[in-house]
Amino acid sequence: MILEVVPPESVGPVRIGMSMAEARGALAAIEGYRPASGQESAAVYESGMSIELEPGPGDTVGAIQVYRPYGPVRVEYEGIDLLRTPAARVVEQLGAITELEDDEGGRSYTAPELLLALWRPFVEDEDPSEEQGHYFQSVLVARPGYYDGPMG
Numbered sequence: 087m088i089l090e091v092v093p094p095e096s097v098g099p100v101r102i103g104m105s106m107a108e109a110r111g112a113l114a115a116i117e118g119y120r121p122a123s124g125q126e127s128a129a130v131y132e133s134g135m136s137i138e139l140e141p142g143p144g145d146t147v148g149a150i151q152v153y154r155p156y157g158p159v160r161v162e163y164e165g166i167d168l169l170r171t172p173a174a175r176v177v178e179q180l181g182a183i184t185e186l187e188d189d190e191g192g193r194s195y196t197a198p199e200l201l202l203a204l205w206r207p208f209v210e211d212e213d214p215s216e217e218q219g220h221y222f223q224s225v226l227v228a229r230p231g232y233y234d235g236p237m238g
Contacts, residue, residue: 135159191209
């Protein structure tokens with residue numbers, strides 16, 4: 087399965103600006119869905135992927151964060167598998183498309199024009215067996231104004 091990232095508009099069927107209720111329905115429509123225990127604005131999937139929704143103004147979706155799957159799911163932007171391609175390669179490929187800002191010494195990158203951010207807990211670009219640091223662990227897509235402060 088491929089989950090298409092279209093910043094700043096959507097991740098798969100979940101769109102920025104849709105009501106939180108609509109978004110919960112969209113999360114349930116993604117293959118392998120299992121409701122997240124005790125979290126109304128999150129979902130987990132058989133692939134190990136999880137998705138969290140951050141509310142925006144008027145109980146709409148302000149941001150969508152996808153956490154790395156372990157199964158055969160691709161989270162893609164412009165053909166780049168953001169969470170299963172080594173982070174150094176993602177930075178190289180994404181940097182050829184848009185400006186990237188390096189935060190936290192390579193742990194986090196933001197593409198301000200796209201309102202897209204990538205994160206990993208530490209940097210390990212040499213050892214692919216160290217998955218937590220070799221691959222980005224999450225991608226966030228946000229609405230315009232997200233980085234301007236609380237509620238944009």
